Amino acid sequence: MLPGCLLLLPALLSAQETLEVSIPNPGGQPVREVQPDGRVAVRFQWSQPVREGTFSERGMQVFDPALEQASVTSSAFFKLDNASGSIEGYYSGLVDRSTGESVLQGSVITATKAYSDWMPAKVTYRTFLTEAGLLRAVLTITAATALGDWLIEDAGVSSSAMSNVRDVVPNADGTSFTFTARGKDGPGVYRTDQEDAVVAGGTFTDPRGLAISPVSGLIYIADPRAGEEGRGRVFVYDPLSDATEELPQTLASVPQSIAVVRKDAQDILYYTGRDFSDGSPAVLRTTADNPRPPVAVWKGDPLVSPDGLAIARNEDMYVADRSGAVYRISGHEIVRIASKLTLGNPAGIALTRDERLVVVPVIQNGRAGLLFIDTQTFATGFATKGLDGLDALGGIQRAPHNDLFGLVGFTGSVGAVYHVPIHVQ
Numbered sequence: 001m002l003p004g005c006l007l008l009l010p011a012l013l014s015a016q017e018t019l020e021v022s023i024p025n026p027g028g029q030p031v032r033e034v035q036p037d038g039r040v041a042v043r044f045q046w047s048q049p050v051r052e053g054t055f056s057e058r059g060m061q062v063f064d065p066a067l068e069q070a071s072v073t074s075s076a077f078f079k080l081d082n083a084s085g086s087i088e089g090y091y092s093g094l095v096d097r098s099t100g101e102s103v104l105q106g107s108v109i110t111a112t113k114a115y116s117d118w119m120p121a122k123v124t125y126r127t128f129l130t131e132a133g134l135l136r137a138v139l140t141i142t143a144a145t146a147l148g149d150w151l152i153e154d155a156g157v158s159s160s161a162m163s164n165v166r167d168v169v170p171n172a173d174g175t176s177f178t179f180t181a182r183g184k185d186g187p188g189v190y191r192t193d194q195e196d197a198v199v200a201g202g203t204f205t206d207p208r209g210l211a212i213s214p215v216s217g218l219i220y221i222a223d224p225r226a227g228e229e230g231r232g233r234v235f236v237y238d239p240l241s242d243a244t245e246e247l248p249q250t251l252a253s254v255p256q257s258i259a260v261v262r263k264d265a266q267d268i269l270y271y272t273g274r275d276f277s278d279g280s281p282a283v284l285r286t287t288a289d290n291p292r293p294p295v296a297v298w299k300g301d302p303l304v305s306p307d308g309l310a311i312a313r314n315e316d317m318y319v320a321d322r323s324g325a326v327y328r329i330s331g332h333e334i335v336r337i338a339s340k341l342t343l344g345n346p347a348g349i350a351l352t353r354d355e356r357l358v359v360v361p362v363i364q365n366g367r368a369g370l371l372f373i374d375t376q377t378f379a380t381g382f383a384t385k386g387l388d389g390l391d392a393l394g395g396i397q398r399a400p401h402n403d404l405f406g407l408v409g410f411t412g413s414v415g416a417v418y419h420v421p422i423h424v425q
Contacts, residue, residue, distance in 0.1 A: 018140060018141070018142045030042045030043060030044040031043045031044070035062070038064070038065070039062055039063060039064055039065075040062070040063055040064070040065055040068075041060060041061070041062045042060060042061045042062075042063075043058075043059075043060045044057070044058070044059055044060070044076075045057070045058040045059075046058075053080055053081050053082025053083070054080070054081050054082070055078070055079070055080050056078070056079050056081075057076055057077065057078045057079075058076065058077055059074065059075050059076025059077060060074070060075065060076075061073065061074045061095065061097075063097075067097075068097060069097055069098040070096070070097065070098070071094045071095065071096045071097070072094065072095060072097055073092070073093070073094060073095075074092065074093065074094070074095040074102070074104065075090065075091070075092035075093075076090065076091055076092070077089070077090045078090070078091075084112075084114035084115070085111070085112030085113060085114040085115060086111065086112050086115075087108060087110075087111040087112075087115040088108070088109055088110045088111065089106055089107055089108040089109050089110075089121075089123050089141075090106045090107065090109060090123070091104040091105060091106030091123050091124075091125040091139075092104055092105070092106060093105055093125075095127070099129055100127045100128075100129065100135045101127055101128050101129065102125070102126065102127045103124065103125075103126045104124070104125040104126070105122070105123065105124060105125075106122075106123040106124075106125065107121065107122055107123055107377075107378070108121040108122075108123060108141060109335050110335060110336065121141050121142060122141070122142045122377070123139065123140070123141055123142075124139070124140045124142070125137065125138075125139045125140075126138045126139075126140075152370065152383050152384075152385040152386055152387070152420055152421070152422060152423075155385060155386025155387060155407075155418055155419065155420045155421070156386060156418065156419060157409075157416050157417070157418055158176075158177055158192050158406075158416075158417045158418060158419045159177065159179065159190075159192045159416050159417035160416070161411075161414040161415065161416050162181040162182065162183050162190070162414070162415060162416070163181070163182045163413065163414065163415070164180075164181055164182035164187065164206065164415070165179060165180070165181040165394065165408050165410075165415030165416065165417065166179070166180045166181065166207065166208045166209070166210075166346055166394055166395055166408065166415075167179065167180050167208060167209050167210040167257065167346060167348070167394065167395030167397070167408065168180075168210070168395055168396070168397060168406035168407065168408055168417050169210050169211065169212050169397050169406060170397065170398070170399035170404055170405070170406040170419075171399070172399065172400050172401060173399070173401070174399040174402065174404035174419065175193070176191055176192050176193040177191065177192045177406045177417045177419070178190070178191050178198065178210065178212065178219070179191075179192070179210065179395075179406070179408070179417050180207040180208060180209075180210050180221065181207075181415070183197055183200065184197075185197035185200040185201065186200045186201050186202070186204070187200060187201075187204040187205060187206060187207055188200025188201060188203075188204050188207060189207065189210065189219060189221060189237065192417055198219070198237070198239070199219070199237045199242075199244055203226070203235065203244050203246075204221070204223050204226060204235070205223055205225040205226045205227075205230075206223055206224065206225040206226070207221050207222075207223045208222050208223060208224055208255075208256060208257070208346060209221070209222030209255060209256055209257035209258040209271065209272075209346065209395075210222070210258065210395070210397075211258045211259055211260040211269070212260070213260050213262065213267045214260070214262050214400060215262050215267075216267065217239055217240075218236055218237070218238055218239075218267065218288075219236070219237040219238075219239065220234060220235070220236050220237075220258050220260055220267075220269060220288075221234065221235045221236075221237065221258075222234050222255035222256060222257060222258040222271055222273075223235065223255070224254045224255055224256055224273070226246075227251065227252075229252060231251070231252040231253070231254050232250075232251075232252070232253065232254045232255050232273070233246050233247065233248075233250045233251045233252075233253070233255065234246070234247045234250040234255050234258060234269065234271060235247070236288055247269075247286070247288060248291070249286055249290060249291060249292060249293055249294055250271070250273075250284075250286065250294065251276070252274075252276050253271075253273040253274050253275070253276050253284060253294065254273045254274045255271045255272070255273040255284075256271070256272045256273055256306065256307045256308075256346065257271065257272050257307055257308050257309045257346055257347075257348075257395070258270070258271040258272075258309070259271070259309045259310065259311050261311055261315075266287055266288075266289075267287060267288060268285065268287060269285065269286050269287060269288065270283065270284070270285050270297070270309060270311060270317065271283075271284055271294075271309065272284075272306040272307055272308070272309050272319065273306075275296050275299045276293060277293070280296075280299040280300045281299065281300065281303040281304060281305060281306050281321075282296045282297075282298065282299035282300075282303070282306070283296070283297045283298045283299070283303075283306060283309065283317060283319060283329065284296055284297065285297050297317065297329065298317075298329050298334055302325070302327065302334065302336065303319070303321055303327070303334075304321055304322070304323035304325075305321055305322040305323055306319050306320075306321050306322075307319075307320050307321065307322050307343070307346050307347035308320035308343075308346055308347045308348045308349035308360075308395065308396075309349065310349045310350050310351045310358065312351060312355050312375075313355065316328055316329065316330045317329040317330075318337075318349055318351065318358050319349070320343055320347035320348065320349040320360055321347065322343055322345075322347050324339060324340055324341045324342065324343060325338065325339045325340075325341065326338040326339075326341065326349065326358065326360060326373065328375075337358070337373055337378045338360070338371070338373055338378070338380065341360065341362050341364075341371065342362055342363040342364070343360070343361070343362060344361045344362070344363075344392055344393040344394045344395075344408070345392070345394060346394050346395045346408075347360075348360065348361045348393065348394055348395040348396035348397075348407070348408070349396065350396045350397055350398050350405060351375075351398065352398070352403055352422060352424050353398065353401075353402060353403050353424075354424060355375060356374065356375060356376070356424065357372045357373065357374060357375065357424065358372070358373040358375060359371075359372060359396060359398075359405065359422070360372075360373065360396075361393030361394065361396050361407060361408075362382075362393070363392065363393070364382055367384050367388065368384065368387050368388070368389075368390040368391065368392065368393050368409065369382050369383055369384035369387055370382070370383050370384075370387070370396075370407075370420070370422075386418070386420070387407075387409065387418070387420075389411065390409040390410060390411060391410050391411055391412060392409075392410040393407065393408065393409055393410070394407075394408030394409070394410065394415065395407075395408045396408070396420075403421065403422040403423075403424055404419060404420070404421050404422075405419070405420040405421070405422060406418070406419065406420075407419075407420045
């Protein structure tokens with residue numbers, strides 16, 4: 001017996017924090033196949049008219065023939081299309097094939113603008129038998145709940161005030177910070193524990209994104225306005241030789257923020273900007289010694305103005321888009337995990353060390369603070385401790401070995417670097 005599904009009522013979606021709909025099992029003829037390993041795969045795919053639109057679902061169950069009347073794993077994707085747009089999601093769990101009874105869990109994973117308030121949301125799907133012996137289903141969509149009180153511990157300023165402070169990288173133990181700014185030596189890279197610039201001057205126009213190799217110590221700088229054409233490039237500075245070089249493959253790609261991952265004994269560079277071939281907003285990948293154009297990891301919709309970038313150990317990418325959204329790119333899929341945000345310039349983003357939380361500097365209800373997004377449930381929380389009085393926020397990055405973050409904060413047009421320890425419970 002296959003699980004039933006929902007009848008979404010579009011008029012209710014924007015008015016309630018929880019939507020619960022009880023419907024009869026829609027039926028539909030499944031396709032049954034025997035797999036090479038002897039297991040049975042039951043696939044189902046159907047579509048039917050619903051109020052003001054069309055609802056469709058596809059899913060499957062795979063089980064040993066001996067479990068024909070037992071509890072088996074089931075999963076399904078659903079989608080509603082109507083004049084207002086679409087909303088999509090999934091659910092999975094165990095279904096008792098003898099009765100059809102189940103309690104399955106899932107999430108809304110994408111939605112167009114009309115349903116953006118329900119992105120993300122949790123999905124609970126339950127099938128059961130009525131007293132009359134009829135199989136029915138209840139699907140509940142619940143808006144993501146807030147996280148607990150995540151604590152910012154002893155946040156405070158770590159640098160003198162400068163103009164055009166953009167991005168910041170803590171050193172390994174969090175005792176000093178390297179950051180991009182326009183200081184006394186001109187536009188360039190500075191440190192909180194020294195007066196003179198690390199590197200500055202005519203090479204740079206508006207240094208913005210910053211990344212430091214965890215092995216070589218090379219410093220990568222994204223400058224979106226550098227060059228005679230004013231369309232930017234990525235530079236690499238070697239502290240040992242005191243030499244700065246531009247990466248020619250990044251010319252005219254308007255680089256914004258940059259991240260470096262060490263893999264196969266080389267630095268893999270990821271950065272946000274524009275694909276030089278057609279100008280599409282993109283997340284790009286290259287290496288310092290690769291003469292070929294960067295690879296577009298993702299380009300075009302739904303990205304509008306991709307900026308901040310954080311990369312998880314499994315190579316999932318989290319992107320803060322200045323349109324006010326945060327996206328996760330995983331393989332060939334992109335999911336919006338937050339929207340309607342007032343982000344900084346740059347639109348910073350980082351991950352906690354255990355990668356349970358995405359950390360995004362935002363202005364919320366007129367207050368500067370950090371938005372926390374749970375990477376599993378997409379639930380959110382907000383903290384402002386030590387950041388009250390700031391007018392805007394910028395780049396944020398984490399120290400390599402702990403949850404000490406460097407954060408750019410602004411009072412008026414003047415910026416400074418803040419140290420922000422996060423207590424992850």
